[in-house]
Amino acid sequence: MPQDELSVVFEGAAGQGIKAMADILAATLKDCGYFVSVSHEYMSRIRGGSNTAQIRITDKPRTAYTRRTDIYIGLSAEALRRYHERSGTGSVAYIEHDAPSDGVPGKIVTTPFSEMAAECGSNRYRNTVGGGIVLGMLALPLKPFITHLEAAFARSGTDAMKGNARAAALGYGWGEAHQDGGMPFSPPVDTDLAVEHLLLTGTQALGIGAVAAGCNFLSSYPMSPATGLMTFLAAHAEAFGIVVDQAEDEIAALNACVGASFAGARALASTSGGGFDLMQEGLSLAAMTETPVVIHVAQRPGPATGLPTRTEQGDLSLVLHGGHGEFPRIVLAPGSISELVTAMQQAFSSSSRYQVPVIILTDQHLLDLATTIPRSVIRRIGSYPSIIQTACGYRRYAFTADGISPRGVPGYGEGIVRADSDEHDESGLITESFEMRRRMMEKRLKRRTAMAKAALPPSAFGDPESAHTLFLAWGSTRSLLEEALEKTGGEGCAGLHFSQVYPLPPDVYRLLQGRRLAVIENNATGQFADLLTREAGVVVSHRILKSSGEPFAVEDICEALREISNA
């Protein structure tokens, strides 16, 4: 029986072009009609070390990280060690080595990468040799690979293009010759994939969402894994009229966003936990001045600098409670590439509608994940809320039934627009009246009702209404939950994934009450479980946690699900 999925792992030092090759290979496989997803893990360095990219090739969309390794291309000095960690009995590795492979369960095909690359003109082509091997080994066509290589190296000159093409062919031949029995694999599932799907990373999806939302201002300070969003928008700034400002620090970034939004921009800041720490006072300012702003918080393992290029979901509590004083906020935690596109648009629209800060919580794993997604899924839902033209006597903080005042900006109309970080009256001027304070606090907090009502419901996997055990996930673990439930879901088990974690939609309480609850969180303490207890008074009896800096593998979750279902 042909297998319905394959996992190809590329390993190499930083600088060896692992990421680039995995991306090109993924695009090639998509063109061949397969669903693909690529998971990256890498060290905090620019050269050397050992990074990997895992390409999952599946007959339906699957993006979860897996322990499975079918084909392994290892280029760095660490190749064997790392193969040891993740090979199984069915694995085949192409490694340039002579070291003893005692105890490694999989097979090893000693492969002269350097020699082949040198033949093509440079050691640099080793990664391309590897790409060729994979295709040759799987007996897939070489042509689309060459096309993608040419596109990718078009700007590097003809030498590079030729060298790469040659390396691909050499590798292809080696792969064919060393098939080791081959990998029987289902035929291409969807020939429309080539044209009707895009291959997007999480970062690109967020960026596309931002463009769709009409984001026209970004101020941020570089920080992994959040920098990519800034880079994306910088690349498209000219086309879409987006102002991209690299700030001197995160404090400046958010304050510039709040200033810009006060003056009418649709403003976005992108950072990671440590940078968000520095933005908290600005967050509180956005709330006090009722200035819309969207903040992307790309999680990585803390505390402090932690593991800067790794993944974790450790900052949920921080974004829920950061910023001094009491004010409303929205926290979104999209879990898939398409949810990222949508969430960013929702963030902008809710931020404008409720005049509150909205935080989008992602993580390294999700941002670097690349996968095929139907182009049709990318819809522009962004509503463009009106900024009013002010009249004489305009009061920025006029009391209204729902607490939200019509928003004017300076220079647009005859009114005067004042924003004040101090407690203020309706016109925005400083006040020390206790009564005004009381009313303004009420005004700011009142909108929480409408915000909760409009909260996005969780996605259900299985039938949560009738389940006795619910597995709960948020953010990047969505695909794990989905796949694991599908593969192992016992009777009475179902899953809920929350792409909005705060405020929670009110009727979730009903759904959760009286059931056995288990959370899946890529952190050490189960912060979402705590949130559920606080908000819904429910007790979460099982916490499936991981905080080593690695994402969960789908196998981890399957095992945990089985254990908990049978408990």
Add this chain to the structure above:
Amino acid sequence: MPQDELSVVFEGAAGQGIKAMADILAATLKDCGYFVSVSHEYMSRIRGGSNTAQIRITDKPRTAYTRRTDIYIGLSAEALRRYHERSGTGSVAYIEHDAPSDGVPGKIVTTPFSEMAAECGSNRYRNTVGGGIVLGMLALPLKPFITHLEAAFARSGTDAMKGNARAAALGYGWGEAHQDGGMPFSPPVDTDLAVEHLLLTGTQALGIGAVAAGCNFLSSYPMSPATGLMTFLAAHAEAFGIVVDQAEDEIAALNACVGASFAGARALASTSGGGFDLMQEGLSLAAMTETPVVIHVAQRPGPATGLPTRTEQGDLSLVLHGGHGEFPRIVLAPGSISELVTAMQQAFSSSSRYQVPVIILTDQHLLDLATTIPRSVIRRIGSYPSIIQTACGYRRYAFTADGISPRGVPGYGEGIVRADSDEHDESGLITESFEMRRRMMEKRLKRRTAMAKAALPPSAFGDPESAHTLFLAWGSTRSLLEEALEKTGGEGCAGLHFSQVYPLPPDVYRLLQGRRLAVIENNATGQFADLLTREAGVVVSHRILKSSGEPFAVEDICEALREISNA
């Protein structure tokens, strides 16, 4: 029947010496053998406006703020309006005014403050005239007042001393002559008060605690209401060898503290919510490097600049969750002057013992509160945990059973001491090993068990074990809970005050389960109630809240207690 308490309110513009006079009068009354407490409220300005100080004179220790006003001395242009807000039928006001007093329930004695002060040589003496009036009116001795005045103005020269003495006498005469029936008041309760009690503000109590704890390093940036602690330690720096550094910003302040503590200092930072926002990354650093540090967070109403000189308990969630990543911390919320002295010492000792950041949460009301407290209550409990002399091969983060490694500092012994913001190995060097990461996370979090076990139990008022309704308070509302329960406590009601809010002692869960719970919080949402739900899974059915910028008055709490007890 003589009354068992009196409330004297001093009102005046900023710059009119209201605070100074209230303090001097309080000291005088203490010397007369009364328990006194002074509550201050003031505007965010240096001159003008209207501030008040309330002196409660009682026959037992009472520090809660009260709506009651017996004697009112009003000096500013706003005097009448503010008297209107807080006078009752028994009140007598001394105000220099001719305006109609329609609808003001209390009496008014039109008093020529300016004229009397001018007679003594300067308009500046109006406050002293007011002090004299209070004593004359109550027929208390003038002598101790003069003594305190002389001490206070000793540095201002003989003119000022004479002028003040004269103004006191003139005021005293006016008070005697305009007693308006007088204020029958219980005789002095405790003649030992004069010598055996101190008169301390919250800020002074914290400062004394810090000195007692052996604090020898402070780096902070001025911010109301936290600045006083820095000023206190600066004043005593020379005597106790304390390094006091005014930082360029709050980020520098906390990073300097962490650096200093790494090198062996007992370090303290003092700030308010907005400044603490900026310290969060440093907090996370302290946790990651396991460097002890104590942070005083003096709450005031937010968000953003809010009401900078007012009071609120709005930053509990922030200090519980601030700083990215997951790490242990301790949060103390002392509720009385003596608890402040103790809490600061506990903070230093726990911070050193567990090598974690400890946060002391106070607020404007508590810090500015002044009251009599027995000198004997001030005990030095600080243990001085040992810093070890390192040997060759020393590893700062050596694995141990409880997760806490012996702490060495650079330059003390033959070892090398490394602190790293990145994930690190036992010697403190950067690592990217997932396994090491896992073990280090475990190491850092492990100490939570011991920390929870050692958590301070709440103080009980009434018999919580048998109560069906528990009123819960934390921080500055302690005296309100105590007094209100005493005055109104129905059958089956009791109170618990938490001077440690995190971690909560484990057996509190038992205490809270299955009872009706009501919290008293000077904020808008009931953050402590949320914490209890999260930590103990209990539902808090009643939230007594206030977030106008004012403290609760004891009458508010009495009323709420009555309502809830009878519900």
Add this chain to the structure above:
Amino acid sequence: MHDSLDSFDMPETTDVAWCPGCGNFKLLSAMKRALTDLDIDRTRLVMVSGIGQAGKAPQYLNTNMFNGLHGRALPAALGIRLANPELTVVVESGDGDIYGEGGNHFLHTIRRNPDITVIVHDNMVYGLTKGQGSPTSCRGMVTPVQVRGVVMEPFNPAAVAIAMNAPFVARAYAGNEDETASIIMEAIRFRGTALVDVLQPCVVFNSMNTYAWFGEHTRHVPEEHDPGDRTAAFALATAEGPIPLGILYRKEGRETYEELACCGRTPLHLRKAPDEAEFQNMLDLYR
């Protein structure tokens, strides 16, 4: 409503939270005069400030205002200006705010050179928090925190701005209301980032730098000084003796950040939703 008046004055009833006799009042009237004389449209001006006594200044001017966080006036002003380059943006805040808490933004805003005017109420002390040493406090000033006197080197705003190659660097003294007004006018007219450090007595907390002290310790920029000469400007800014008042350094013609960083002059709030064809073009890149 008062904002229908065509003047920068707030209603008479406005409660100004400054102390009687404070230099802030003089600076406020100089500012009003400059704005009026420049005939600036109140609805197209935004005054931006941080927190402090100085930071309250925009509350007392009848125009648009963004009164942000302590130390963060400059990034907010930058954001405003980038979002709408048709607005005149004037920052007014304290020495502690701009040079202390906000020091990093001072450096990097100058590096960008947006067309904004930065007026610093330099009273050489932290006023609102009751008299601690500020970055510009003179050595030896005793305060409740600096109990043995300030020991840090005072921050020299003009010298640092010149070192940063700020294109317009001036100092004024609030006591000279006329001159202050005219320097402010020059600064607002200037295209690019213009710094005016305005010396200003704090009559409550700074008993060292009084009106009399400033009278004695200031002088005018010498006639012969060439404000186009950066080294000479630096020498003037750092010379011992009285503080020079006037324009120390001025260099025309540098492009502003908004010209270089924005895509067009249309205010962002008037821009249309992204074009569908462009949007699809972008998606094509990820096929």
Add this chain to the structure above:
Amino acid sequence: MHDSLDSFDMPETTDVAWCPGCGNFKLLSAMKRALTDLDIDRTRLVMVSGIGQAGKAPQYLNTNMFNGLHGRALPAALGIRLANPELTVVVESGDGDIYGEGGNHFLHTIRRNPDITVIVHDNMVYGLTKGQGSPTSCRGMVTPVQVRGVVMEPFNPAAVAIAMNAPFVARAYAGNEDETASIIMEAIRFRGTALVDVLQPCVVFNSMNTYAWFGEHTRHVPEEHDPGDRTAAFALATAEGPIPLGILYRKEGRETYEELACCGRTPLHLRKAPDEAEFQNMLDLYR
């Protein structure tokens, strides 16, 4: 254990995370040479850094280390020095770290003048985050964020330090290992805050400022330059043309912050609990 060795070298097996050919390696060996030649006691030295490629430097030296937050090396170093004035404190970090995120501390640490040495690995780019413009990036450098080239005025560390009246200001070029080592030695010997901005190629992300470029765009501080002359130093630091290498400014004798702000030289960790009599005296004030 390797820390028993009497050398600043880490074990051979240490995995250095820098790129082959990077200027960081040259600076590391210059630093080791300087420390060795100065005969500094490894157990009494603390290397302090922030985050970045440069910030990893202390990981590769066998001595005490505080590798703190991005941008915050200076306040941490200040705290360490104040807590124990017997320690030699050397900061080593990147241009983004010290002049960007940490710009405010750069200003105010210089104002304080603690006796620390500040070595900046100035590669004119953000290395660890993959090649964005840094405060010292040259105009026109194209990066993934600065897609149309850097437009901000480059930060001139020497000029600003001189404007701040930093008592020791030098620039070096990592390519000249000997000279760099000897300047670092001078800086560490100097009593007070000493800045050494070390130009250093980033062979991966900065294709503008290469070894060749630095060769062409640097020169030595002219023989006749008087490092005691602040204005001349400023003129030299801001002059058009090649970047001057060497000690630009040097002023001896200013008291350090720790002398002025500490109470005695005893390290804080060796101080006794507060004296009971003093404690009771303090309480007496509140009777």
